[in-house]
Amino acid sequence: MAKKTYFITGTDTGVGKTIVSAAILEAAKAAGKRTLAMKPIASGCDNTSEGLRNEDALMLQAAITETLPYDTINPIALEPAIAPHVAAHQAGRQISAQRLVGFCRGMQIRPADLLLIEGAGGWRVPLNDRETYAAVPAELKLPVILVVPLKLGCINHAMLSAEAVRADGLTLAGWVANRPEQQVMSCEQDTLDYLTAHLGAPCLGVLPWIEEAETVALPGLLSRYLNITPLIEK
Ligand SMILES: Nc1ncnc2c1ncn2[C@@H]1O[C@H](COP(=O)(O)OP(=O)(O)OP(=O)(O)O)[C@@H](O)[C@H]1O
Numbered sequence: 095m096a097k098k099t100y101f102i103t104g105t106d107t108g109v110g111k112t113i114v115s116a117a118i119l120e121a122a123k124a125a126g127k128r129t130l131a132m133k134p135i136a137s138g139c140d141n142t143s144e145g146l147r148n149e150d151a152l153m154l155q156a157a158i159t160e161t162l163p164y165d166t167i168n169p170i171a172l173e174p175a176i177a178p179h180v181a182a183h184q185a186g187r188q189i190s191a192q193r194l195v196g197f198c199r200g201m202q203i204r205p206a207d208l209l210l211i212e213g214a215g216g217w218r219v220p221l222n223d224r225e226t227y228a229a230v231p232a233e234l235k236l237p238v239i240l241v242v243p244l245k246l247g248c249i250n251h252a253m254l255s256a257e258a259v260r261a262d263g264l265t266l267a268g269w270v271a272n273r274p275e276q277q278v279m280s281c282e283q284d285t286l287d288y289l290t291a292h293l294g295a296p297c298l299g300v301l302p303w304i305e306e307a308e309t310v311a312l313p314g315l316l317s318r319y320l321n322i323t324p325l326i327e328k
């Protein structure tokens with residue numbers, strides 16, 4: 095049984111959920127922990143000879159300590175890089191929160207110290223006409239980690255996301271500030287100060303933008319800027 099499971103969300107798509115997840119997994123590995131990760135539904139896949147493959151899922155697969163088949167990490171793979179409910183509709187497939195919960199429970203029964211489950215886009219991304227992705231962590235009662243890109247507008251997006259997580263009855267276990275580009279935003283420290291004072295959860299790190307590194311090296315480099323103690327203690 096995975097001792098700790100967290101759901102990784104972000105204020106938006108493309109804010110760094112995957113890179114932050116992989117960095118957390120690298121930090122946990124360095125602390126001697128056994129790790130697992132999932133991207134239950136991925137829209138945006140390459141059609142390869144082995145089947146549909148998503149970059150996020152592959153990065154998570156490379157970062158975990160346990161060896162898992164691709165389909166276990168990413169059970170629902172959809173080719174177009176669009177909203178998952180639209181991609182599913184185009185593929186003639188039904189996706190439901192219950193189905194995703196089943197995949198997550200299947201992963202949770204595996205032995206590990208830490209399991210990270212990466213969502214898609216932000217908190218209120220739809221799965222279908224009735225449900226949003228939030229129903230999955232809500233059903234599983236998972237603590238949530240929020241990734242916030244340090245750019246103008248992120249305070250509002252972060253506060254709204256945290257409010258929605260709590261309105262759904264879940265705990266914000268922590269948040270990670272991620273620089274989404276080389277250029278540091280103006281008044282970055284004021285933004286961090288506001289979020290630290292008002293998000294009501296520990297900041298697990300402020301990650302720099304690292305331009306030169308090979309993508310494969312990024313998680314390890316970024317892991318040095320994280321303090322994952324709040325995630326693995328107890
Ligand atoms: N701190 C950083 N340094 C260098 N590159 C970064 C950093 N943060 C994000 N990136 C790059 O920005 C892109 C978007 O990040 P990422 O894929 O982690 O976002 P995401 O929130 O997981 O997106 P999605 O909603 O598609 O899952 C990726 O190419 C990633 O490598």
Ligand SMILES: C[C@H](N)[C@H](N)CCCCCC(=O)O
Binds near residue numbers: 138
């Ligand atoms: C394709 C992309 N990278 C993500 N996987 C899906 C983002 C869905 C966002 C939907 C929305 O909020 O409008």
Ligand SMILES: [Mg+2]
Binds near residue numbers: 110111112113212
């Ligand atoms: Mg991602």
